[in-house]
Amino acid sequence: MQLPEGIIAVVKQDCPTCVLVDPVLKEIEAQGLPVTVYVQDEPDFPSVARVVDDRALEHSFRLDIETVPTLIRVTDGREEARAIGWARAEWQALTGLVTLGAALPEQRPGCGSKSVEPGIAERLALRYGDVVMPARRLDVPPLEDDVEFCFERGWSDGLPLVPPTEERVYRMLQGTTHKPDEVLGLAPPNHAECTVAKVAINAVMAGCKPEYLPVVIAAVEAALDPAFCLHGLLATTWFSGPMVVVNGPVRGAIGMNWRGNVLGQGNRANLTIGRALQLVVRNVGGGRPQEADQSTFGTPAKLGFCFAEDEATPWTTLGEDRGVPRERSAVTVFSADGPIGVADQKSRTPEPLVDSLAGTLRAINHYRLANAADVVIVVGPEHGRVFDEAGWSKADVAGALHAATRIDGHDLGMGTDKDAPSARPQGAGTLPKFREGGIHLVRAGGDAGMFSAIIPGWLMKGSLGTDPVTREVST
Amino acid sequence: MTTTLLDPTGELAPLERQPIAKPATLDGLTVGLLDISKARGDVFLDRLDALLSARGVRVRRYKKPTFTRPAPIPLIQQIAAEVDVVVEALAD
Amino acid sequence: MQDIRELDGRGIPGGYIASEVFRTAALTQGEAVGFHPDSLFVAHPIQDRTDAEMQALAEGALEDVLDLVRRRE
Numbered sequence: 001m002q003l004p005e006g007i008i009a010v011v012k013q014d015c016p017t018c019v020l021v022d023p024v025l026k027e028i029e030a031q032g033l034p035v036t037v038y039v040q041d042e043p044d045f046p047s048v049a050r051v052v053d054d055r056a057l058e059h060s061f062r063l064d065i066e067t068v069p070t071l072i073r074v075t076d077g078r079e080e081a082r083a084i085g086w087a088r089a090e091w092q093a094l095t096g097l098v099t100l101g102a103a104l105p106e107q108r109p110g111c112g113s114k115s116v117e118p119g120i121a122e123r124l125a126l127r128y129g130d131v132v133m134p135a136r137r138l139d140v141p142p143l144e145d146d147v148e149f150c151f152e153r154g155w156s157d158g159l160p161l162v163p164p165t166e167e168r169v170y171r172m173l174q175g176t177t178h179k180p181d182e183v184l185g186l187a188p189p190n191h192a193e194c195t196v197a198k199v200a201i202n203a204v205m206a207g208c209k210p211e212y213l214p215v216v217i218a219a220v221e222a223a224l225d226p227a228f229c230l231h232g233l234l235a236t237t238w239f240s241g242p243m244v245v246v247n248g249p250v251r252g253a254i255g256m257n258w259r260g261n262v263l264g265q266g267n268r269a270n271l272t273i274g275r276a277l278q279l280v281v282r283n284v285g286g287g288r289p290q291e292a293d294q295s296t297f298g299t300p301a302k303l304g305f306c307f308a309e310d311e312a313t314p315w316t317t318l319g320e321d322r323g324v325p326r327e328r329s330a331v332t333v334f335s336a337d338g339p340i341g342v343a344d345q346k347s348r349t350p351e352p353l354v355d356s357l358a359g360t361l362r363a364i365n366h367y368r369l370a371n372a373a374d375v376v377i378v379v380g381p382e383h384g385r386v387f388d389e390a391g392w393s394k395a396d397v398a399g400a401l402h403a404a405t406r407i408d409g410h411d412l413g414m415g416t417d418k419d420a421p422s423a424r425p426q427g428a429g430t431l432p433k434f435r436e437g438g439i440h441l442v443r444a445g446g447d448a449g450m451f452s453a454i455i456p457g458w459l460m461k462g463s464l465g466t467d468p469v470t471r472e473v474s475t
Numbered sequence: 476m477t478t479t480l481l482d483p484t485g486e487l488a489p490l491e492r493q494p495i496a497k498p499a500t501l502d503g504l505t506v507g508l509l510d511i512s513k514a515r516g517d518v519f520l521d522r523l524d525a526l527l528s529a530r531g532v533r534v535r536r537y538k539k540p541t542f543t544r545p546a547p548i549p550l551i552q553q554i555a556a557e558v559d560v561v562v563e564a565l566a567d
Numbered sequence: 568m569q570d571i572r573e574l575d576g577r578g579i580p581g582g583y584i585a586s587e588v589f590r591t592a593a594l595t596q597g598e599a600v601g602f603h604p605d606s607l608f609v610a611h612p613i614q615d616r617t618d619a620e621m622q623a624l625a626e627g628a629l630e631d632v633l634d635l636v637r638r639r640e
Contacts, residue, residue, distance in 0.1 A: 136482040136490060141601040146478050149601075152492060152576070155483055164481045192485025201483040283483040492602050497580045497638045506636060507579075509570065515613050515621050519584075522625035523632060545569040554574060560636035561574050561581035566589050567613040 003079065006034030007095060008072040010054070010065045013045035015111035018069045021086050022047055024101040031097055040068065040114040060115035061124040067110040085110035122167050133169055133197050134181050150205065155283055157275070157303055161205040172200040175210030176217060177475060184217065185224030187285030188231030189292040194224060194284045199276070202283055206276035206304070211254050212269055214473050215331060216276045219244045219306070222333040222471040223277060229466040233335050233458055234287035237294050240458040241302035242281075243336035243376070244274055245442055247309055247319030248329030250473050256308035260446025263307055263339055263378070263453060274304025299338040310443045313384055315394040318442050322470040329473040334376055334440070335458035335466045340364070344383065345450040350390045353383060354397065357452060358404035362433055364456045370407050370431045374438040374461050374468070377401075378453040380445035398439050405439075406430035435462065498560065501532050507558030509546070510538040516565035523562070542566065568596050571604040582635030584628070586611040607631045 009025055011018035022045070029035040029048045037046040038054040054060055063072070063079075072082040073094050083090040087107040092100045115124055125131055140149045146163040150156060162168065173180055173196070180197035187194040196217065203216045223230050223242055233240060246256060257267035265271065281287045289298065311317045317326060324330035342360045347353035357377065365372045379387070379397075387397055409431045438461070445453070458466050482490075498504060506527060508520045517538075524534050535557055539546040546554075554561060571583050582605035585593060590608055597603040609624055616624070 133481060136486055138480050138482055138490060140478040140480060141599050142477065143599045144601070146480070149480070163478065164483055166479055166481060169481050187485065190485050190487055192487060194485075197481075198483065198485075201481045205483060279483065284485045286485060286487070494575055494602070494604050495578065495580050497636060499638050501633070501637055507581075511570075513613070515616055518618050518621040519625050522622040523629065526625065526629050539570070545573065551570065551573050551577070555577040555579050558579060561571070561579050562584065562632060562635055563570055563581065564584035565586070565609070565613060566583065567586035567611060 003072075003074045003077055004034070004036040004050075005074055005077070006036070008036050008038065008063070008074055009046075009069055010038045010040070010060055010063060010072075010113070011046060011069045012040040012111070012114060013042040015068050017086050017108045017110050018045075020104060020108060021069050021101070024086075024091065024104065027100060028095055028097065031095075033095060033097075038063075057115040057120065057124055058128050060113055061128050065113045066116050068113050069110055070113075119167075122170050126166055126170055131170060132180060133166070133173065133200075134195060135169075135197055135201060137166075154288075155205065155279070157278060157282060159303070161279075162207050164201045164204040168204045169197070169201050172204050172208070172210050172213055173197070175213035176200075178217060184221050187224065187280065188287065189235065190286035192284050192286065194220060194280065198284050199280060202279040203272075203276040206279055207268065207272040208276050209254070209268070209272075212273050212276075214475050215244075215246060215250060215254065215269075215273050215329075218331045218471040218473040219273065219277045219333060220280055222331055222469040223281075225469045225471075227467045228333055228335075228469045229460070230281070230285075232460060233466055234281055234285070235292050235294055236458060236460070237296050238459050239295060239297055239299045239337040240335040240456075241299065241305060242277055243301065243334045243455065244277060244306040245309055245318055245332045245334065245376075246273075246306065246329070246473075247311065247317050247324065247332070248326065248473065250329035251308040251311075258308040258310040258444045260448075262444045262446070263305075270306050270308070271304055274306030276304070277306070278302060278304050301336060301338050305336055307444060310381070310445070313443045314388050315384075315441075315443055318440070319470070321394070322468075324470060324472055330470050331473060332468055332470040334374070334455075334468045335461075336376065337456045339378070339453040339455050342452050342454060343450065344452075347386060350387050350392050350397070350400070353386050354400045354404055357454070358401055360454055361401065361405045361439075362407055364433075364454065365459060368407065370409075370433050371435055372459045372461075374440065374457040375434060376440045376442060376455040376457070378442055378444050378455065380449055380451050380453070381443075381447050382450040383452045384443050394441050398441055401439050402432060402434065402436075405433040407433050440468065501560070504559040505533040505535055505557065507535050507537055507554050507561040509554065509561060509563040510536070511542040511563060511566060512538055512540065513542050513565060513567060519565050523564075568593065568602075568604060568606075569600070572600060572602045575602075575604065580636065582606055584609060584632070584635075586613050605635050607635055 026047050035048050036050045038052045038059045043053040067084045073080045088101050140146045150161040178196045182196045184194050254269045256269045319330040344356035527534050584607045587608050588611045
């Protein structure tokens with residue numbers, strides 16, 4: 001955009017300071033300096049000769065005007081200096097007119113520019129700002145409701161979506177400094193390029209706020225890591241889906257829940273972040289039930305499963321255990337079935353509580369199956385207190401649980417026919433139910449309830465299946 | 476005013492919604508004939524019914540209350556439960 | 568056409584039959600709802616046809632009607 005030479009002023013009539021300085025602009029013009037006034041509301045308002053109707057706010061946007069009046073000096077087509085609001089000394093310096101505005105008070109603040117009013121800024125950016133959000137555009141047919149349209153396109157997990165308009169996606173993308181066309185990975189099963197823009201579009205549909213986007217991006221990056229084996233996980237006949245556990249300052253910043261009903265409904269950040277990841281699986285990757293997704297039952301958790309850890313306990317956090325210091329935020333993705341509850345309202349010391357948890361742990365997947373799934377145990381505050389009061393660290397508890405979850409090697413196999421041939425070790429004694437490092441402990445839950453939640457993972461793990469993956473959250 | 480949405484998918488499918496796949500053969504299938512209730516349409520459909528039946532195709536007949544509105548949902552549900560493919564006639 | 572679209576969404580493929588004059592309206596409606604089902608256009612007018620004429624119309628249309636509901640070989 002070619003700037004007019006001389007003095008530019010941007011004003012609106014609906015601003016007392018702009019009204020105040022109108023005679024001053026006339027004075028500058030009378031002194032022989034070329035003056036161009038851009039007016040944001042009433043084209044008849046300014047009294048100078050050269051007036052530009054900027055009701056469309058294109059010039060105000062391109063000049064990056066936040067306050068009116070703004071005075072700008074242009075030399076050789078380039079901006080040299082600007083003054084915000086009315087300040088006599090600045091205006092005199094800018095124009096070189098030493099007696100300018102002598103009759104006016106020394107200074108007056110301006111008003112907000114119309115180009116930065118809420119909602120307007122995004123629209124101007126989209127119209128004039130060379131914003132690139134790589135995605136096909138679809139027009140909702142005139143006769144159709146936009147929420148129904150999203151259902152009809154097959155984008156939905158069964159619940160209503162927030163229609164991903166250009167403005168909503170643009171606002172969402174303000175939540176990250178990642179460029180929209182940055183590729184995070186290839187989404188299975190279709191190996192489609194998953195860009196930051198595609199994540200943002202699905203995050204809009206999920207109902208995320210822009211400030212959640214960095215967490216969603218980290219979760220998608222983690223899930224697309226080959227070690228997580230997302231393709232296998234989305235396609236399996238088993239129950240599991242991805243589960244996202246969030247650590248670090250971002251939890252509080254975006255209002256996540258790690259207290260009562262932590263694994264349930266009600267918290268926007270928890271629910272929409274988990275949902276956004278699943279919508280990426282569905283829409284970008286193409287993983288859908290009864291197509292690539294062959295899960296016999298699925299689980300309500302496959303709508304989205306995400307929560308924050310309670311970090312106000314004596315234990316190290318999951319993030320710390322996995323290499324990210326407490327001061328930085330991280331997500332860890334696990335494979336996860338729905339939660340199984342363990343009630344122990346009697347144990348006041350660690351040993352019997354470990355025994356209670358171990359009883360259920362030994363039976364997950366099948367009571368005579370070892371070395372299948374990993375497990376995440378969400379230890380509630382009341383159970384946590386039992387360990388804390390005895391000075392047991394997370395490692396102490398995990399070690400005790402490993403020792404308490406050995407199952408009889410003679411009896412392994414899944415059939416009801418105990419004599420059926422199977423790959424049974426001879427005279428094996430007992431075998432560990434879980435591989436080394438296969439028991440993960442996190443703290444969360446409401447203050448009342450002497451319970452913990454056991455969340456088994458996918459039956460395929462390690463090199464044959466999935467491993468948990470951690471990613472730092474970057475803004 | 477048109478609402479423009481950004482495509483959340485991997486963009487491997489065409490933009491416009493595609494009709495679902497048709498069966499390769501009508502053997503063993505039921506064809507629904509839906510009369511939109513404009514005049515003379517019934518005569519047309521009666522003949523189609525007879526011709527299809529003569530070819531061994533199973534036919535079921537339906538009629539919507541008025542051509543001026545979409546078929547009521549209970550009728551849609553009934554048709555969807557009772558047929559494998561459908562022909563709607565005769566708009567003019 | 569709305570009915571065909573509704574049934575398509577419920578897993579029932581199909582199409583509709585209209586007379587020639589309906590061709591443009593059908594195209595416009597298809598654009599408006601973002602869906603173009605298979606269609607068959609027969610000779611206009613319809614309203615004043617005798618039974619015999621309607622039956623002949625049906626006979627002539629039979630093969631095309633089959634193409635509305637079955638994949639072409």
